[in-house]
Amino acid sequence: MLEIKNLQVEVEGRQILKGLDLTVNKGEVHAIMGPNGSGKSTLAHVLAGRDHYDVTAGEVSFDGIDLLDLEPDERAAKGLFLAFQYPLEIPGVVTFEFLRTALNAQRKKRGEPELMTPDFLKRVREAAAKLHIDQEMLRRPVNVGFSGGEKKRNEILQMALLEPKLAVLDETDSGLDIDALKVVADGVNQLRSPERAMIVITHYQRLLDHIVPDVVHVLSRGRIVKTGGKELALELEAEGYAVFEAEPV
């Protein structure tokens, strides 16, 4: 589904990703772990199409198409979803309206009919209930006055509604207490399917107790330096990242 070859990325003239290779097949959940500054969030943003992340070499193919050629909204319509580490507040845009605009924009781009309000409301209510999201929250402006946990649940709600083929979760566990973490992880687990792939980016192992990955990668200094099964996460938790941080001679 996703194939990244020799991806090299610069941000403001500084090279962050230095030849990253990654293959994710449908149905798989991959965890990418690594120390701060290793390039985890850069990878997430490059995949979603953020400006000012300059791809200097390499390629990214998503379902056989060149992902790097597409605008962020086109990538989303093709089925790519990024759950933000720091979801933004949008004063003045009601959450319901935001969700509907996003969903219908994607459907329109795919040549599907736009969802009428009653159908849409039904979907939102069902998805929100699963994530313990209060209806009242949906009538508030997007993320304005939401707690950290509410913001992250709102990200997962968007993911549930938009039904992506590939979801990239960027440090979804950051800032969550254990109860909020469980709710978010349950929400994510409900969305696991043989047709959907996920990349879970995290610094800590604890999220992976709840979202159990098929494959774990260690990212260090802009490259994937080790790949293994879920047990690799436990090793990292015990031993730390220091062993991967030495610059190869």
Added chain:
Amino acid sequence: MNVDLRQIRTAAETAIAENFAAAKAKLPGGRDVALRREEAFRRFEQQGLPHRRIEEWKYTDLRALMREGRPLAEPPSAAAKKRAKSAGAVLAGIDVRRLVFVDGAFVPELSDLSAEPGLAIGSLAEALGRGAPEVIARLSAGGPADGDVAFALNTAFMGDGAVIEVDKGVHVARPIHLAFFYGSERAATVFARSLVVVKDGASLTLIESHEGPDSVDYHANSALDLIVGDDAVAHHVKIGEEGSRALHVATLTATVGKNARLHDFTFIRGGAVVRNQLFVLCTGAGATLGLNGVNLLRGKQHADNTLVVDHAVGGCVSREVFKSVLDDESRAVFQGKIIVRPDAQKTDARMMTRALLLSEDAESDNKPELEIFADDVQCGHGATSGAIDEDLKFYLMARGIPEKQAEALLIESFVGEAIEGIAHDGVKEALMDAARKWLAVRV
């Protein structure tokens, strides 16, 4: 010999003087009104049109912007009145009492004059003609806008407008809509002056709309004197939809009594040059003022909101939020002066202005001024201007929303936050629609 009269110089200034000489005998009112007009006109004669070296007009040089004068508007023709049937369309579908003014003159046959207990409605021309003493007294010198030349010109030339009085304790449920419509095909000057009194404990929602054709470069000078009694509540919404070549200068003077509330909102979308000035004076302790506005400008439009909020007494709260969305080479000016008099302890005054610049060539000028003479007060002001937030835009695009639509949504949210504050749901929705229509042209 000492000559204290300023030499009249520009074509516009000459035309104004000629207009006054020719019209003063015909303008409504008796001798006392004529004296008031003369007194006001002298201020213009002494100062001329305000220009950039007058601090209050620094960013809106009326002498330069108003090169030539216009004759005074004739009474509206049948054709103009016919065109005025569309007046106030922006509020179509909202249950309001509409009073229509065409080329400055009240048109009863287009207006709703049905009786309502505790509410008196009339026209200024009629009140001046009759010599109504309470109206003439209100128009006397000594108000908060005294000294301003644009307002003085309005006093000198005022022809017609609305005179509204709400009795003590009366709650007027249906908003009153003053629809000012420019219907002539000739370029002329219109002077409208309205007087609205909301007596103690009463409440009123007053809406003004100003509109005209894009084909005529007319001038409009409009003024409203609003008196809000003790414990009274006044909502005032002004909708500026003048034609694209029009010059519009408007003055609001408001006095706000004890524990009274004034909620004022200015929405400007039309006009080539707009100067909107608010002079608000707290006369009773515990008054609450909310003065807000939105400008949506493009092309070479210029809109100036100038406020003077005078906390003459203590314990009053004032809040101002003005937002502008500026495209092309448009320019928004915000000048906000808060005066806190020596006795006005426990004043709480805050002012904010924010501009969203959609183009490299758009300009936003902000000048806050605090004059604080009391020591136990809270006063603050802030100003921001910037482009659309790239992070927010990316967030929306990452959800599948195309770039232009994402921008439109963010602009809508920017102005929506301000419009949200309007109490009347119908008016709020009408202005959101007007904002969306403005945006639709862009996308």
